[in-house]
Amino acid sequence: MSAMEIIGAILLLIGSAFLFLGGLGIYRMPDTYNRLQAGTKATTLGAMSLILGVGFLEPSWMIKTLIIIIFIAYSNPISSHALARANYKRKHFPLILHGDVKEMDAYREVTEKEENKEEKK
Amino acid sequence: MKKILIILLLAGLGFYIATTYTGIGFGEPHFKHGVKDTYLKQTVQSLHVANTVTAIVVNFRGFDTLGEVTVLFLAVTALGSILYKKRHEVGVRSVLFSSSSIVTAGSKLLFPAIILLGAYVFIHGHLTPGGGFQGGVIIATGFLLMLLAYRNYSVSHIILSIVESIAGITFAGIGLLGLIYGETFLQNFLPVGVLNNVFSGGIIPIIYIAVGFKVAAELTGVIYTILHEKGESNG
Known part of the structure; x- marks a missing residue:
C-alpha cells in the first residue's frame, strides 16, 4: 500500500x-x-x-x-x-425557550421587529 | 420487540440479497440466451452506442418513447386544464414569507450549475447513465429553485409552449425523416460515428436533446402552475 x-x-x-x-x-x-x-x-x-x-x-x-x-x-x-x-x-422555537431562559433567542427580536414593520406597511 | 424483529428481518433480507449477488461475478453473463445478446451486439457493432439502455429506449423502441412523451404531454395538459379553471384569478402566489438573502444570493450561482448539469445529462445520454427525461427533470428543479427563492420570479408560458412544441415537432420530424430516407419510422439515417464520441449514435443524441427540452418545459410549466394556484379557489 x-x-x-x-x-x-x-x-x-x-x-x-x-x-x-x-x-x-x-x-x-x-x-x-x-x-x-x-x-x-x-x-x-x-x-x-x-x-x-x-x-x-x-x-x-x-x-x-x-x-x-x-x-x-x-x-x-x-x-x-x-x-x-x-x-x-x-413558530417552532428552540426547546430551550419553553423554560425561563430567553436571552438565547436574539433572532426572535429581529424577526418580530421585521414583522411589525411589514404590518405597518 | 418490534424493532428487534424488524432488524432481524432486514438482516435476513440483506443476507439473502448479498448471497444472491455474490454468486454472480461482476460483468459475467448470467442469462445464457435471449434477446439481450442481439441488443448488446447491435448497439456496439452496428449502432456504435456505449449505453445499451439508451439505444434500446430511443432506437430499437423509439416509437414507444414517442408514446411516453405523448403521455407526459397529455398529463401536463390535463393538470393545466384543471388548475387553470379560473385563469384570470391566477397569478397571486400564496407565500408565507420571502426567502432570506442567503438563499436568493446562493441560488443565483446554483441555477446555472443546475442547468449545466441537466444539459450535460441529456447531451451525453448515449454515453453515460441518464438521458432526456432525467436531464429535463434536473433543469425543471433549477427553475423550481428560482421560483422558491424569488417571490416575483416568473416563467413565460408562451416561451414554454413554443419550446415544447418545437421539441415535439423535432422528435416526430426525425421519425418521418427516417421513413423517407430509410425504411421504417424512426429508423437511423445519420452516420453512426465513432464509439464513445459525443457525435455518435446517429439520431439518438438529437432525439434526446429534443426530449430533454420537452420534459424541462413541461415540468417547469407544471411547477409554475401549481405554485401559482390560488389556495381558496376550489372550483
Whole structure:
C-alpha cells in the first residue's frame, strides 16, 4: 500500500464514521435544530472526507472530487439555513425557550421587529 | 420487540440479497440466451452506442418513447386544464414569507450549475447513465429553485409552449425523416460515428436533446402552475 492509499483509506473511515454519527444524531436528537446540527456535520465532514478519500485512492479523479467538495461546501449551508429559517418562521422555537431562559433567542427580536414593520406597511 | 424483529428481518433480507449477488461475478453473463445478446451486439457493432439502455429506449423502441412523451404531454395538459379553471384569478402566489438573502444570493450561482448539469445529462445520454427525461427533470428543479427563492420570479408560458412544441415537432420530424430516407419510422439515417464520441449514435443524441427540452418545459410549466394556484379557489 502506498502512502496515498493509506491516506485515502483513513479519510474514508473518518467520513463513514461521521456519516454514521450524523444518522444517529438525526434519530436521537430532540428537536429540529439539534437534528439539523447533526445532519450538517454528517454532510460537511462526512461526505467531504469520503469524497476526498476517493480522490486520494484514484488520483486521476482528484480535480472532479475537489469540484464536488466545493459544490457541497456551497450548497449544504444554504439548504440547512433555509430549513432552519422555515422551521423558525413557522413558530417552532428552540426547546430551550419553553423554560425561563430567553436571552438565547436574539433572532426572535429581529424577526418580530421585521414583522411589525411589514404590518405597518 | 418490534424493532428487534424488524432488524432481524432486514438482516435476513440483506443476507439473502448479498448471497444472491455474490454468486454472480461482476460483468459475467448470467442469462445464457435471449434477446439481450442481439441488443448488446447491435448497439456496439452496428449502432456504435456505449449505453445499451439508451439505444434500446430511443432506437430499437423509439416509437414507444414517442408514446411516453405523448403521455407526459397529455398529463401536463390535463393538470393545466384543471388548475387553470379560473385563469384570470391566477397569478397571486400564496407565500408565507420571502426567502432570506442567503438563499436568493446562493441560488443565483446554483441555477446555472443546475442547468449545466441537466444539459450535460441529456447531451451525453448515449454515453453515460441518464438521458432526456432525467436531464429535463434536473433543469425543471433549477427553475423550481428560482421560483422558491424569488417571490416575483416568473416563467413565460408562451416561451414554454413554443419550446415544447418545437421539441415535439423535432422528435416526430426525425421519425418521418427516417421513413423517407430509410425504411421504417424512426429508423437511423445519420452516420453512426465513432464509439464513445459525443457525435455518435446517429439520431439518438438529437432525439434526446429534443426530449430533454420537452420534459424541462413541461415540468417547469407544471411547477409554475401549481405554485401559482390560488389556495381558496376550489372550483
